[in-house]
Amino acid sequence: MTAPDTRSPDRARVAPVYGPDAAGRWLRGGAPWPVLAATSLVYALSVWQEASAGRLGVDNAVVVRAARTLLDGGSPYADKRFLYPPGAVFAAVPETLLTDRGVSLVAPAATALLVLVAVVTALRIFGVRADSRLAALTVAGLGVFLPLRSVVHLANWTVFSALAFPAALLLARRGRWGGAGVVVGVAIALKPMLVPLLLLFVLARRWRALARAVGVPLVVSLAAAWAMPRPGLFFTRTLPFLLHGQDAYARPYDAAWPSVLPRLGIPPSLASLLAVAAAVAVLGFARLRWRRGGDEGLRLVECAALLMLAAFLVSRPSFLHYALVVVPALVASVVVRGAAARSVWFWLPLLPQVAGVNWPELQSAERHAFKDFVMFTGATAALCAAVWRARPQPAREVTVSGDAYSLCSDPDPRNHSGTR
16 A cells, blocks of 8 residues: 655645546547548548639739749839748748649649648647548548648648747647747737747747747848848838738628628628637637636637737738638547537537538628628637536545545646646
């Protein structure tokens, strides 16, 4: 019989309230190979369907055109459609070795492959295998998920943020916050979508990692700008174009509140005010989620997702494929008991994005933004509601084998230095 632990109560360990349950164990289990083959086929057919459409890879083509302009001695920012940081120009230079036809074929295929890598990375945050039942269900679901089809068709560079998001969280989950900062910094240097994720380093009080996340894109952008002609066009032409929500061509596809609410009859000034208020409220819920603690992977994913969704609500533009940044990691979190993704309210806003389902009056490309608005707003509301429902209960203590255990909703031991 083991001797009782007589350590003082101030060094007591906290008993975890999160753990595997029947649903989580089933999802983690390996899927039969016919199921894996079938889900892979669904995904491949979805990608092939988009590859058969016209104007394939148009968003990536803009970046490649900017790289070719640079190689010809011109300024990439002379093209108002090029909206990326200076580092993206040099990252696209290898693509200039291909013909236009080659770029239009290779880029969408590479985009689809990177999404799969992002899914596997998101699963690893929770220790889920790539051949698990959850992996099979996720890949099959993505095959009929319109944001995937959008990012593959456009070959949009959002895919790098979709990969960097779970990669950074996986590194943070393993305690490698410095590496997470570098990953976020590289992603921002290519496309500044993950800027809201900088607040995660602030909440975690990881100042060195934050410095890396800020320093990497700053150094890359300055070096790239120095090496190209007329980089000032980014501030005089590109940045104002972005701040005004782009133009009439892109505005109908924008799902941000300041763009959608005026189309529903709300005055633009009031719509902007509502969007800012909603974003601030969501940031408050993100901070609250961080303080709730719990399973470390779940805390990282849900807090980071709230930070990104807050930006999607208010920033212009917010396009359909932006959902791929947060959805794979949130789906992977269903293996954890208490995850917000286990609520039916998280899944309902995603249903309109199932390919092949016709929604009256919303099938046109110009009206698709209303479905995207529902997706972003509904998923955000579901996460916020889960945080609100998870209010900590009054702490109760029991003694087990001489240890004091706190039966509260925050199972992580607190660090008096402020970091957890």
